[in-house]
Structures are given as C-alpha cells and as structure tokens.
Amino acid sequence: MSMNKKAYIVPHTHWDREWYFSTEESQVLLVFTMQQILEQLESDDGLPCFVLDGQSVMLEDYLSVVPEDTERVKALVESGKLLVGPWYTQTDQCVVHGESQIRNLMWGCRDAERFGAIMKVGYVPDSFGQSEQLPQLLQHFNIDKCVFWRGIWEGICSNTEFVWRAPDGSEVTTAVLEFGYSAFQGMKPMDTHLDGIDQKIAERFWPGEREHFLFMGGHDQKPWQRETVEAIKYANESRPYQYQLCTFEDYFTQTTNDSLPVVESEMLYGKYSRIHRGIYSTRYDIKKLNSDVENLMVNQLEPLLTVANELGLKYPYGLMEKNWKQLMQSHAHDSIGGCNTDSVNRQVKARIQAVRENAERLQAITLKQLADASTKGKEGEYVLVFNPLPYSRNAQIELDLVLPTRNLAIHDGGQIVEMQSISCKQVDINAIVQDPTTLGDERFRSWYRHRVWVSLEGLPACGYRNLRVERLADGDITTNACLPQTTEETSISIVNEAMKVDVDKYGRVSLSCLDSGQHWDDVITLIDGGDDGDNYDFSEPHDDLKISYEVLEDAISVSEGRLRSEVRISYQAMLPADLTERAAKQCSVTQRIDVILGLAKGSRGLEISVELDNQANDHRVQLHINGDFARAQSVADQPIGLIKRGDDASALSVWQAQEWTSCPVPIFPMQSVVAGETTKGGLAVMTDGIREYQQYDDSIAITLFRAMGFVGKPDLKYRPGRLSGLPDASPDSQLRQPLSFRLILCPFSGSAFDAGLCQQVKEWLSTPLTLHNGVVQRFMIAPPVFTAPEAFSLVALGTPEVAVSAIKVCEDDANSIVIRLMNAGKGEAKLGQLPSGWKAWQVDGMERVMGDATTDTTIPAQGIIGLRLSKESL
Structure with a gap:
C-alpha cells in the first residue's frame, strides 16, 4: 500500500436549480435529497460534512416547503457539518454585472449567517469561466480560499494549487478541481467509484508529481450514498492509496505551503474542461x-x-x-x-x-x-x-x-x-x-x-x-x-462641438474627433456568418459563407435639430435561410437592418442604434469596429475594472495537437465596454446589454446576436467530440423576432486605462x-x-475620478448609506474631499466597518472600496 498519495474527498451535491428541468421539478427532488442528507449528518459520525454546492438558495428552497426542519438545519450548520454559502446562487462571472456578483455574495453570506456559519471558501464548481477579479470579490467578503474547475491550463500555471492574485493585489489560496465535481457520478457501487478515483490518481491530467488530490464526492442532483463511510474505511486497508472524507479546510491545511506559485489571470480556457464562451451571446x-x-x-x-x-x-x-x-x-x-x-x-x-x-x-x-x-x-x-x-x-x-x-x-x-x-x-x-x-x-x-x-x-x-x-x-x-x-441625400454629414460624422452614398461611415485629430474611415461594418453551434458554443461552419450588408438605394436620410441630429441608414443582404442553404451557397432570405447614428449637442460619443426583424436561422450578426487598432489587442471591462487581452495565439497554436475540449477562439466577455488603442489614443465601444466581442487582427467585432436551434450538438468545428447538454431542439433560440441594440462610439486620447471608460459607461447607463x-x-x-x-x-463626491459602482441604504442601518467606488486606472486613487456633513467609514462587502475613511484613503488600481456614510456615530 502506497502511503504517499492521498485522495481528499469532499461530500457534496452539485445543484442546478434548472436546466433541462424546471425549478419546480428540482424542488421536489431537493426535498427528498435534503431530508436524507440531514438524517445522515445527524446519525453518522463518520460523515464529516456536506457541502450544499456553495449556494444558500438551496436552504431557502427547501425550508420554504419544509419549515419545520429549520432548527435541525441551524444545528447542523452551527456544528460545521452542513456547509452553506458563500454564494446565494452559483452565479455566472462573465455576463452578470459585477455589482450583481457582490450582491450574490452578500445575500449568500447573510443567509448562511442566519443559520449559524458561512463556508469561507469561494467555491465555483461549474461556472463557465472565472473572472480575473474573483480573488478581489472574495476578499471583499474576507474569504481567502477558492476552489474552481473550469478555465485553466498549463499556459497559466503548471500547478493545481496556487496563490491567485487579482490586479489590485488581493490574493486567495486556490485549488483547481482537476477532475471536476463528479467523483461519485451516478448511484454506482462504491468499488466502482473508488476504482475511478484510483485511475484518476494514476492517470492524472495535470503534469508533475503530486501526493494530494482533491475530489468532490458527489454529482449533479445526486444524494449521498449511505455506504460511503464504511467503504472508505475498508479502502484504506485494501487499496493502494489513502482516502479521507474531509472539508475544504482539511484539504488546504494539509496541502498548502509558502512555496505556491502566484497566478495573475482570468480563466477562460477549455483544455481540460469545456468553457462555453458562446454563452455570452446566446439568447440575446x-x-x-x-x-x-x-x-x-x-x-x-x-x-x-x-x-x-x-x-x-x-x-x-x-x-x-x-x-x-x-x-x-x-x-x-x-x-x-x-x-x-x-x-x-x-x-x-x-x-x-x-x-x-x-x-x-x-x-x-x-x-x-x-x-x-x-x-x-x-x-x-x-x-x-x-x-x-x-x-x-x-x-x-x-x-x-x-x-x-x-x-x-x-x-x-x-x-x-x-x-x-x-x-x-x-x-x-x-x-x-x-x-x-x-x-x-x-x-x-x-x-x-x-x-x-x-x-x-x-x-x-x-x-x-x-x-x-x-x-x-x-x-x-x-x-x-x-x-x-429631415432630408434624403446621397452624402451626409452631422457635426457637433467634438465630432463629425460623414456617411457616403454606399452607407460607409467615417468618424472624426475634432480636438485630437483622430479619424476613422469606414468605421463600422455589418457582417453575417453561419453558426453551426448550439446554446453553449458558437461554431463556424466548416465551409462558411460570410455576407456583408449593403446600403439600399435612397435609404439614407438625415434629421438635424438644435439638440441632436440623426442619420438613418437602411442596409440589406440576401442570407441563407439555414445551414443547409449556407452549405449550398444559396441565399433565399431578404434581411434588412436599420442603423440610426445619433449625435447630441455637447456629446463626445456617436450613438448607434441597430434595428432588425430576424428572418433567418443558424447565423450570427457582428458589428465590426474598424479602428486601425494595435494588432489583435483590446481592453474591456470586467466585474471590477478593465482587462487587456490579446488574440490567444499561443493557446490557438496548440489546442488541436493537445486535444483540448474546445477551441480558444478569441471570443471574450465584457460588461459594457471594449476599446481598441491606436498610436494617438483609441476608440471605445460602449454597449447596453451586449456582452460579447470577438478579437480580429484588424477590428473588434461586437456580436449583436447569434441564432441557433439546439441545446447541444456533437462534433462541432470549434468543439469536437460529444455534445454538451442535451440534443433537444430549441427553436426559440433562433430569435425569429424583432431585435434592437444600442451602442455608443467614444474616441479617447492616451491609454484606455487612463481614459475614464468605466466612469463614462456608468454615466451613459x-x-x-x-x-x-x-x-x-x-x-x-x-x-x-x-x-x-x-x-x-x-x-456629492465632486468631479468623479473613479466610477461609482453602487449607492444604497445600508442593509443593517436605515440611517446610513453605502457607496461603492471602483478605480479602473493604472495607479491608485485617493478619496480626496469627503462629502460634507457625513462621517465616513471603510466597509467590506457585508457593509461592516473596517476602519475610518479619510481624504488620504486610497483605492488601489483596478480595485473597489466600500464607504459607509452616516450623520450619526455608530
């Protein structure tokens, strides 16, 4: 028996409240599952704990229909056997607003505290990608450990344990679920489960020698198997490795040390687990x-x-x-x-x-x-x-x-x-x-x-x-x-104090920034391409047909007013009706798109509205921003601050040879802004509800929407092998309906990190x-x-040098207000003059006082700070 390799097994169930089943269906299953878990935690001393998937909503769903178990639940949470929180729900980190993620942690922690204790581990077993700022979000709630599955590969770190550092310097000790969250998949004999664990230890994915391995003892909507405790005891006497049912804290105590590497990165790579970047634009x-x-x-x-x-x-x-x-x-x-x-x-x-x-x-x-x-x-x-x-x-x-x-x-x-x-x-x-x-x-x-x-x-x-x-x-x-x-002309210009917009008879739009001298010809282009993917992933057809929209004859008009002027352009293209027509290079569908360019008095941005009634299936429409940008680079906002990205060339060069689960196509999430830099400055695109862009060598493309017809499909060009999800048809996802989109183009000088983009988009929205x-x-x-x-x-905070994330009444004191500020710049920022008549404290994500706030209090680069203001002493 080899004593130098050990499997640490954390009992849990992974709980999707809905997926191919409804929340009503899952609640029925939850009642039966929870009753069994409570009974086993109370009766089996060998079961050290049970993790409720890191989300407090499971208790809320259960106790809403079985309120008589409230005291049982409290007793188990207080004893450390039932582990709850820190999330309210297992939130997405890429398309959900950063402030929503803060509230998710706040309500998850508040609910867990009501029952007795918070699980102080940022547990995210199935999120389709991890934000670079997750360590800061967790530390805002005094959580210094993290466990996740998807998104990492050796190009980021060669270890499964590391110190993950956010751009502001916040750090959390992190463990990667190398084998996912499904060590006990299905209701199988325990020997079968243990054989699977042994095989994974022997044939592990990650390179390098290790002695400790983290496994999640459970699966989707799976109850706990009563025979597990005895089976683990017997396995320690009869099998080649050691096995321990444990908490996350047990694992971190045994495996972490001062020599862990430091990692600074987002996790959006699908080498070992599918990352599903296509969800950013699914169901616009x-x-x-x-x-x-x-x-x-x-x-x-x-x-x-x-x-x-x-x-x-x-x-x-x-x-x-x-x-x-x-x-x-x-x-x-x-x-x-x-x-x-x-x-x-x-x-x-x-x-x-x-x-x-x-x-x-x-x-x-x-x-x-x-x-x-x-x-x-x-x-x-x-x-x-x-x-x-x-x-x-x-x-x-x-x-x-x-x-x-x-x-x-x-x-x-x-x-x-x-x-x-x-x-x-x-x-x-x-x-x-x-x-x-x-x-x-x-x-x-x-x-x-x-x-x-x-x-x-x-x-x-x-x-x-x-x-x-x-x-x-x-x-x-x-x-x-x-x-x-309103007039109709073949060539049109609108202008205000800062910008000039020209539209020629072909519908090509040029933009000039009058003070900086920056100029962009043919700044926007509408491109239609096929989508052979599913609800999880965009996948370009193997032999795609790309189609540009062209202006209709006599379809450009201008409306000039004292406060704002607009140009309306109608574009049209003949599109394939579906993938079959696209493969045959046939086009039977007429698709019209109306673009309205708006320029307001005093504005430093060109507003763009796009309107269409989608007439085709299995396609994707992108608005390319042609800005003569630095090659294949972009700066986009994330849940906190900004992130600079490239074209993922290193990952793209190896994904097929290394047999990744999916291609790292340079499709990225954003909150509401993405920018390309030029030699003089750059051009930012701010969006209202659009969450995806794609990085090309010569442009940044905003994905307006994509239409596809299946929950899951196998053998995609960008995701070979098995399907994800189910093979169910999803005709609603074809979005055969009127759609509208709102954006604004904002030129800037200097670096995108110093252009106040987060402040500007906050004000616009x-x-x-x-x-x-x-x-x-x-x-x-x-x-x-x-x-x-x-x-x-x-x-009043005066002229903003940082973005305002939230202004709200304090949850525990109606006489206090909470203001959360975000610094998206490259250097730290001082609070400066505080609002007169208020006493100010610095607070954490739970809105609890950490210390006084003064004019010299700083917000780190790419960091957030919470302020609590009151006219009375606490």
Missing part, C-alpha cells in the same frame, strides 16, 4: 432583459430609494431583497447562459420580467411620492428630474408629457429650457388615465402625448429638482417649431429619471406624509 433577448433590470436596480432605483429614505419615505428592505434574490435566481451559469431547454428559458425570462415589473412600479411610486412632497402647495404642473450619480452633471434627456395642448414650454428656475420635439400625437385620455372623471370637463378636450428632448445643466448630485411645465396656446411659441429637419406629475398615473396612491424641498442633493 434574455441577456438584454437581465442587463436592463440590473441597470434599473443599481444605476437608478437604489439611489432613488436612498434619497427618498433620507427625506422620510421608509426604505423597502423586503421588496428589494425579494427583487435581488429573484433576479439572482436567474444568474446561475445555465440560467443566464441560456443553455437550457426552451421551456426553462421561458421561465428564466419570465422571472427576470417579474423583477422588472416590481422594480419599475416601486420606482414610479417613489418618484410620485417625491414629486408630490416637493411641490406641495405650489401652483402649476411640474416634471421631477432625478440624477442618480453623486456629482452634478449636465444631461440631455427625453421627457414624456401628456397635455391638453399641442404646445408647451419647460421652465428650469427662471430659464426656459432648450427643447427639441421628437413627436406629438393625439391620445384618448379616457384610455390612459385610471379615473378620467377626476379631470372634470378637461377630459373632453383634445389631449396630446409629447416626446421631447431637453437639455439640462447642473443637475443636483444624487438628488433632484423640479421643472415647471407651461401649457401654451396654439398661437404661442411651439415645440413643433423645434422639430428637426445611469439615465436621469423623470416624472411628469400630471394626469397619467398607473395607480392611485395616498399623498405623502412628509414634505420635501423643491430641489435636493443627498451626497
């Missing part, structure tokens, strides 16, 4: 909906509720916990990845939509309460404008007004606001007002819905002010006088909120019991 409709809700919750609603709480409207803790948890239930790798059956994807989408409806109504009612409270006793009609960012800003925003006149003026203090009409349409007031009788005789007048652009200056920092609406008679100055002028406090309200609510000033600013 679900990705976009989720992004919209994340932006709503983080960038608008939480700051609004924080201001309202300060003025006297009680913070809705219960609603916000419900919304966050329901949203995070859709953030698991399969769920948000879209690699489920169609029926499950519909449930994922419906769940996110439910959060959206709840959050939107909470936002609307809060705005109404603030609007009423801040205009009590005032004559006239008002629009409340709320700025969610903690610094004063100028903004061009769209207002939606319903008035019994065709003409209006907006007053901001003593000034008439500069305005540009978008549309003015007559409406039936009886169809849009809950109780038209409250209007008296005015309900019989002609009513109009106005959409207008207004330009506002000096909006209060994290606050609001009210604009007065004046109804004008038909003979007075009208908004219609400000309508943009943090649209000011508005409420016309007029006749159109979806629900009647009681008037506010508090009074608010006509204008108000909660907290």
